[in-house]
Amino acid sequence: KFDVVSPYFNMEEKSQRKGFDLILAESSGNGVWITEVKSGAINQAGCPNTSTSSFLHTAKNDLNRRLNEGEMTFWQNAINSTNNSILECKDYKDVIIGILDDELVAAADDDASSNDNNVILVSVLYSDISAPFDPNVVKDTRNKIDKEEIFHQVMTLSIQKSTFEKVAVFLFEEE
Numbered sequence: 534k535f536d537v538v539s540p541y542f543n544m545e546e547k548s549q550r551k552g553f554d555l556i557l558a559e560s561s562g563n564g565v566w567i568t569e570v571k572s573g574a575i576n577q578a579g580c581p582n583t584s585t586s587s588f589l590h591t592a593k594n595d596l597n598r599r600l601n602e603g604e605m606t607f608w609q610n611a612i613n614s615t616n617n618s619i620l621e622c623k624d625y626k627d628v629i630i631g632i633l634d635d636e637l638v639a640a641a642d643d644d645a646s647s648n649d650n651n652v653i654l655v656s657v658l659y660s661d662i663s664a665p666f667d668p669n670v671v672k673d674t675r676n677k678i679d680k681e682e683i684f685h686q687v688m689t690l691s692i693q694k695s696t697f698e699k700v701a702v703f704l705f706e707e708e
Contacts, residue, residue, distance in 0.1 A: 553610075581658055582666050589675070590674065592654040600647035616630060
């Protein structure tokens with residue numbers, strides 16, 4: 534249902550991008566989703582549930598802060614990367630750029646609000662899958678975030694893999 538409309542890496546430096554991790558657009562062109570990914574090893578207590586929930590909350594807090602700031606750079610980067618990524622279908626591109634540009638204007642006017650944005654919060658837990666996180670923890674965390682009503686719509690995605698390479702293989706297979 535989504536198209537990736539921004540590259541994960543900066544075009545110039547080939548380093549990780551500043552701002553949003555990924556911009557996705559609904560294939561219909563009617564919605565944009567800002568994606569934030571948090572990943573790492575299991576916490577010191579050794580609890581995959583706590584670690585997964587913590588990563589989702591960190592992603593939420595980071596996006597909530599950035600989407601409510603009057604920082605135009607995040608939106609300029611999103612517009613530039615989207616403009617460079619969508620090479621065909623001018624009408625689709627114009628709709629997506631228009632949505633992002635509205636957010637840029639809101640940031641410039643100090644009227645930025647996370648409530649205007651759809652978000653996808655992603656956690657990637659690198660730990661032995663013999664001790665998996667409970668999927669209900671992800672569902673409960675998302676329900677708590679929904680109740681805060683800080684975003685327009687929220688999706689969550691949580692992955693647990695033993696190694697980084699397994700995550701890469703999974704993503705390539707899903708593509």
